[in-house]
Amino acid sequence: MESNTDNTTLLAMLESMLRIRAYEEKAAALQAQGQAPGTCTAVGQEAVAVGVVQALAADDLILTNHRSAGHLLARGADTGRMLAEVMGKSTGYCKGKSGSLHISAKELGVVLTSTIVGAELSLATGVGLALAMERSAAIAVCFFGDGAACEGAFHESLNLAALWRLPILYVCENNQWQAFVHRREAMAAESVGDWAAAHPMPCASVDGNDAEAVYAAAAAAAAQVRSSRQPYFLEARTYRLRGHYEPDDQHYVDAKELAGWRGRDPIAALQARLLAQGVLSAESLERLHQRVAADIDNGLAFALASPYPAAEELATDVYA
Template structure:
């Protein structure tokens, strides 16, 4: 992603397709590495690529991001280097946080990624504070907060929405409703079908969109971001999607109904995007294969970079506090 003005034209659909391919290839490498024991167990978001790419491409350079334990898609769509990301997951010195965060606490200030939180719903608690800071300091940019349907069942979700509405804070809440809350289906934990229904109680406008259609997500996210920018008040966007891998790698998803999994796999966001571009004459099968080869080469380079990166030295007491916010 190029961090353009929020008023910039929509990105080339082929660029969106390539970003989704990059995210999938990166996480496939995580899956393979986890199975082989060379990469620690990591939460992936395979199948959710359109949700991440559509929303992040609707943001501007001044916008800030807070995200959760399934953050690779958001980071890569924002322009993160896959080599540095993989190095961080592997605990290597050349990672974004010098190997200190693993996959669950990555921050990248140069990309406007304030934090990644493994604590379910913690980014929701932080989003109001970051948005309040933006408002009080008169800084441009809105705050995009990514969370899942599991976090929407936490008290921090309701507390965050209540304060954001009360204090008129510029937060774009993005719920990636992937149907599963760790090993529990959302129907076992939610009294409503849609997370977006809950926003009305706080006077917050909300919409649910097909999270496996990157064009639909991008359009909805651009509208939502514009609303937050113009009003200075919160908005909730729910992307209705599905993760086709387990909660934490490696995981065979033995607890998932096979028919449900196949239904969603048939709605794969990358295949859908490819077919649509080819049907519209904007991409040929040969060009798609070339992009796939380019992405595969990039991930191979990233893997070799991460593996060559050294482990950080054992820190001294003084170094333990380096890079930690006061």
């Protein structure tokens, strides 16, 4: 594939993907060691998070779901504050009160993370309406999975966004799994985009394991939403390589299917492409891995050294 993205952007995307992978593997390891609660990872989906977020403007707003770490880190979240939040420490983004499933970071434009399947779709309508009423140049970006697309909120949200002409970019991370149930067991359609097109709004589909393709598709989609002030639907076809919720041995997953998708690992693919193109050398790639590992280690040290919230803060910041 001939690259249309500048090398600086590609390298930044690779580093972000590596950081997300390392962070989520560390979070899962902490859970296995009893140092952190269980969490939902999105290992294997890094190209979607990074490709889409890389295409956004600084004032755009993000709503996401229980697999949110990639979106937050791609947006610039600090690994130390993220790990502190997961571990219930006061230095976390929500002062240790959200855990891994409800992190919001106003300073990053991440309005909310919701573990309620489809909730971000319902709330995106309100955020999009607010942007329209304020005549803002920003857009709202709503990340959700194929499982959420099977909820009634999916159709309600897209219908109102099309009817009211709201500046929302809907991003479906179709990772083939709805908790412990395969997409084929819960969806009659092969593509979520077929449902979205009926509302109507522009729709596109992209290989969610190709970071550069996701970036190009998201940049085009965001530009159209920004100029038209109307919704757009982007479906990224990817695969979740770890289980639904840590710990999870994935006994319900077809071993051949999983192996096939592991062979399409988005990080390995981008690394190989950049090495083949001479953008990366083996030495520079090793330094990149070392920098990411050091960032995770430093973040963990910060989280471990951070205090838990004081008892008198139990009810503070619970309600706005």
